Amino acid sequence: MLLSDRTTTRWNEPPFVVRVTTDASRPSPLRSNEALLVKDRALQCPSGFKMYFSLDDSPVTCSNDARVAALPSTLSYVQDGDIVIVRPMTGGLRVMYRKSSHHNSLMVTPACNNLCVMCSQPPQKADDEVFRLVWDAIPLMDIDTPELVLSGGEPTLLGHRLAQLIRRLKSYLPSTSLHVLTNGRQLKFLRFAQDIAGVGHSDIMLGIPLYSDVSHEHDFVVQARGAFDETVHGILNLARCGLRVELRVVITKINFEWLPRISRFISRNFPFVSNVAFMGLEPVGLAKGNLRDVWIDPADYGTLLEEAVQELKWHRIPVSVYNHQLCTISPTLWDVSHQSISDWKNVFLSECAGCGVRHRCCGFFASGTEVHSRAIKPLASCD
Amino acid sequence: MPLSLVPSHKKIHPPEEFSSEAGAYQLLPFRFVPLDSKKYVLSNFVGEYCVVEREILQALISKTLRPDSAAYSLLKSRHFFFDVGESSALHLLATKYRTKQTPLAEFTSLHMIVPTLRCNTSCVYCQVSHKGAAAGSCDMTEAAADRAIDFMFRSPSSHLKLEFQGGEPLLNFEMVQYIIESTRQREQQTGRKVSIIICSNLSLISDQILQFCEKHDVQFSTSLDGPCDLHNQNRPSAEFDSYDRTRIGITRVREALGICGVSALMTTTQASLSRPKEIVDEYVGQGFKSLFLRPINPYGFATKAGVLTRYSTLEWMEFYKTALDYIIDLNLRGIHIREEYAALLLRRMLTPYGTGFVDLQSPAGIGISAILFNHDGNVYASDEGRMLAEMGDPHFRLGNLLHDSYEDMMLSDVLIETLTQTMTEGVPGCSDCGFQAYCGSDPVRHYRLQGDIVGNKPTSEFCQRHMALFRHIIGLLEGGGTAANVLKGWIY
Numbered sequence: 107m108l109l110s111d112r113t114t115t116r117w118n119e120p121p122f123v124v125r126v127t128t129d130a131s132r133p134s135p136l137r138s139n140e141a142l143l144v145k146d147r148a149l150q151c152p153s154g155f156k157m158y159f160s161l162d163d164s165p166v167t168c169s170n171d172a173r174v175a176a177l178p179s180t181l182s183y184v185q186d187g188d189i190v191i192v193r194p195m196t197g198g199l200r201v202m203y204r205k206s207s208h209h210n211s212l213m214v215t216p217a218c219n220n221l222c223v224m225c226s227q228p229p230q231k232a233d234d235e236v237f238r239l240v241w242d243a244i245p246l247m248d249i250d251t252p253e254l255v256l257s258g259g260e261p262t263l264l265g266h267r268l269a270q271l272i273r274r275l276k277s278y279l280p281s282t283s284l285h286v287l288t289n290g291r292q293l294k295f296l297r298f299a300q301d302i303a304g305v306g307h308s309d310i311m312l313g314i315p316l317y318s319d320v321s322h323e324h325d326f327v328v329q330a331r332g333a334f335d336e337t338v339h340g341i342l343n344l345a346r347c348g349l350r351v352e353l354r355v356v357i358t359k360i361n362f363e364w365l366p367r368i369s370r371f372i373s374r375n376f377p378f379v380s381n382v383a384f385m386g387l388e389p390v391g392l393a394k395g396n397l398r399d400v401w402i403d404p405a406d407y408g409t410l411l412e413e414a415v416q417e418l419k420w421h422r423i424p425v426s427v428y429n430h431q432l433c434t435i436s437p438t439l440w441d442v443s444h445q446s447i448s449d450w451k452n453v454f455l456s457e458c459a460g461c462g463v464r465h466r467c468c469g470f471f472a473s474g475t476e477v478h479s480r481a482i483k484p485l486a487s488c489d
Numbered sequence: 490m491p492l493s494l495v496p497s498h499k500k501i502h503p504p505e506e507f508s509s510e511a512g513a514y515q516l517l518p519f520r521f522v523p524l525d526s527k528k529y530v531l532s533n534f535v536g537e538y539c540v541v542e543r544e545i546l547q548a549l550i551s552k553t554l555r556p557d558s559a560a561y562s563l564l565k566s567r568h569f570f571f572d573v574g575e576s577s578a579l580h581l582l583a584t585k586y587r588t589k590q591t592p593l594a595e596f597t598s599l600h601m602i603v604p605t606l607r608c609n610t611s612c613v614y615c616q617v618s619h620k621g622a623a624a625g626s627c628d629m630t631e632a633a634a635d636r637a638i639d640f641m642f643r644s645p646s647s648h649l650k651l652e653f654q655g656g657e658p659l660l661n662f663e664m665v666q667y668i669i670e671s672t673r674q675r676e677q678q679t680g681r682k683v684s685i686i687i688c689s690n691l692s693l694i695s696d697q698i699l700q701f702c703e704k705h706d707v708q709f710s711t712s713l714d715g716p717c718d719l720h721n722q723n724r725p726s727a728e729f730d731s732y733d734r735t736r737i738g739i740t741r742v743r744e745a746l747g748i749c750g751v752s753a754l755m756t757t758t759q760a761s762l763s764r765p766k767e768i769v770d771e772y773v774g775q776g777f778k779s780l781f782l783r784p785i786n787p788y789g790f791a792t793k794a795g796v797l798t799r800y801s802t803l804e805w806m807e808f809y810k811t812a813l814d815y816i817i818d819l820n821l822r823g824i825h826i827r828e829e830y831a832a833l834l835l836r837r838m839l840t841p842y843g844t845g846f847v848d849l850q851s852p853a854g855i856g857i858s859a860i861l862f863n864h865d866g867n868v869y870a871s872d873e874g875r876m877l878a879e880m881g882d883p884h885f886r887l888g889n890l891l892h893d894s895y896e897d898m899m900l901s902d903v904l905i906e907t908l909t910q911t912m913t914e915g916v917p918g919c920s921d922c923g924f925q926a927y928c929g930s931d932p933v934r935h936y937r938l939q940g941d942i943v944g945n946k947p948t949s950e951f952c953q954r955h956m957a958l959f960r961h962i963i964g965l966l967e968g969g970g971t972a973a974n975v976l977k978g979w980i981y
Contacts, residue, residue, distance in 0.1 A: 319566040325507040338577035375581050420977045
């Protein structure tokens with residue numbers, strides 16, 4: 107499933123967000139933020155919608171000043187309530203939010219102050235428009251959205267605007283749980299953590315990556331000197347403010363041998379964390395470019411991962427394993443393994459066809475089917 | 490808010506660029522002690538430890554440890570040093586120190602009450618000079634009991650614990666009832682919660698008692714010394730079969746209050762030494778998930794009968810090691826039972842948390858961790874302090890419930906003086922010990938055996954026993970494998 111593509115139409119206007127609807131008779135006041143997906147070309151389009159999507163290149167019948175664009179077939183899956191970013195100058199369309207998905211992730215800034223060797227989303231220079239579009243989209247989202255992820259780049263580079271954004275989410279989506287993916291470095295400033303805590307969001311967790319238990323190793327992985335020191339301060343400040351923290355350990359060829367001691371360090375220094383996630387690599391972005399340096403077959407670290415998970419279990423610290431196909435890890439880890447890969451980029455291999463535990467398995471990143479473990483094989487059902 | 494420099498995309502910078510220069514680290518406070526002929530245990534004041542070869546210890550201290558070595562990361566992770574320019578290590582240490590010292594701020598948690606000194610068994614090691622079941626003058630009065638409850642609710646502790654000691658508390662169940670009902674009433678008024686335990690040989694357990702205990706959420710602690718003949722040899726009664734009564738009592742308590750309604754501990758006598766496996770088997774057979782292997786205490790009849798002198802620390806350690814090995818082996822075979830003293834020491838070694846065990850605190854736990862109210866209203870800084878008084882030396886008596894105020898007793902010279910002298914951080918023989926973070930002070934025992942609350946550590950059986958215990962447990966952990974895994978499973 108693609109999240110972005112281009113339409114052939116261009117016009118001169120800054121980017122904006124629209125909510126998709128297929129209901130031509132929407133109440134008029136709602137139409138100004140919506141795009142009508144026109145399925146019946148014979149009809150004269152009702153007026154008042156922000157724009158109109160046609161399902162192929164044939165024009166729809168509209169008034170002359172209406173914004174009309176053909177929706178590429180790659181994006182024709184969009185449904186009522188989904189939100190699309192439209193970039194008229196370039197024809198860019200991006201599905202930012204899907205109402206039916208449990209994996210909506212909002213990129214709030216493309217900039218980052220780390221440059222992790224296995225980054226799946228390489229940072230770009232700061233772009234305020236990205237923030238504005240998310241800001242505009244929030245009131246358009248479904249109030250029953252179960253969960254949203256705020257990611258980047260590095261969300262804390264937004265400064266105090268991050269707390270404002272969280273406040274806005276709390277206002278419009280009061281029952282949506284929030285997961286903020288941050289390296290925590292800026293949270294070394296206690297005021298910043300207090301700012302976020304001050305919003306009083308009732309269901310927020312910060313996911314912070316930790317790649318080693320010592321600074322020189324972590325700093326190497328994130329390619330930023332001083333990062334570990336700041337991240338540790340950040341974690342302590344969050345705990346001080348009563349904010350929940352998940353620590354995320356992406357496993358690479360660089361740090362797989364450190365997993366048990368990372369667990370030990372966490373149990374000793376951060377026993378308050380709400381969860382520790384050991385995550386398989388997503389081989390896109392810098393990870394793809396640095397594949398030889400960062401990719402490691404899960405079959406080669408199975409025992410170490412088991413040890414690391416066990417260490418946390420002994421200390422009663424909740425632990426999860428993400429992005430690992432069940433056939434690549436010991437069955438003793440299945441109870442902590444999650445179907446963690448977002449639905450839009452989740453695929454299975456042909457080998458998986460006859461597998462009896464496929465319904466419990468996280469599968470593969472669509473981007474990463476070429477590099478996969480030698481342990482991949484169909485398993486017998488255990489039901 | 491300053492933005493950090495965004496690194497360039499061009500290429501991966503090598504690990505060396507993120508390491509400090511060789512030797513550019515600052516040592517943090519730590520202590521060390523030999524583990525065996527080759528290795529040393531290094532530990533810091535928050536209780537993290539490392540076992541390393543002598544060469545590594547020397548390299549660490551002389552700052553020649555190489556940043557690309559495994560030992561460098563190991564010692565840095567556990568905060569034996571930090572790279573110059575970084576401040577997070579100090580903050581983590583400060584947080585861990587606060588965490589470990591939390592029990593101090595909690596103040597007195599365990600409050601022991603002796604409702605009667607009467608008893609119906611004549612244990613060979615009895616620590617309080619048992620009186621016959623009929624001796625009436627050994628019972629607590631309501632006036633004293635009221636004051637004891639007042640005293641307990643003065644403590645700021647969030648985990649108040651009330652424990653009935655004896656004598657045999659069930660011989661004066663009326664008073665036990667009175668105190669429990671008053672305590673539960675006081676809970677309602679104050680919104681606080683007290684956990685209540687009766688230490689009993691269970692010989693007098695009845696439906697009436699069990700119904701009362703169920704209603705008031707009361708648990709039992711009993712003594713089980715081993716198989717029938719050993720138990721009866723250690724804990725004889727002129728009136729009944731002591732083992733039989735305890736065994737039946739355990740079953741009845743469990744049926745009424747659930748499997749967690751009763752725990753048990755054992756005392757090691759000369760006769761126990763050759764029977765570690767049988768003792769463990771007795772606990773397994775009676776369905777216990779834990780047992781507490783205790784050496785004998787040097788008070789009361791234990792000394793009169795000469796039981797104490799009949800075995801050495803070394804003999805006890807052999808007994809303990811055999812039992813512990815056997816327990817680990819049982820766990821590996823699917824029988825889950827833990828030894829509580831090992832579990833306590835493991836928690837101290839492997840978790841950041843402080844543990845409230847009275848005999849292993851610094852300063853000593855007497856008074857500020859646990860306190861005892863005797864049947865006659867006398868208040869002692871610990872159970873052992875009372876035992877000593879029963880032997881004729883009231884040194885650790887803080888006052889009397891009926892005559893002295895809370896302030897007078899908690900600020901009494903004997904308590905303050907003992908506390909100030911029992912901080913292992915400054916005690917000769919402890920201040921530089923590599924096991925200090927796991928140990929503590931037992932001033933009453935040292936006063937009793939060496940005539941001095943601090944004691945002379947090289948000749949102290951307390952010190953010898955604990956050094957041996959720490960070495961043994963760290964040795965097992967370092968040995969790794971399945972035995973270490975069993976032990977790590979005991980920390981919570």
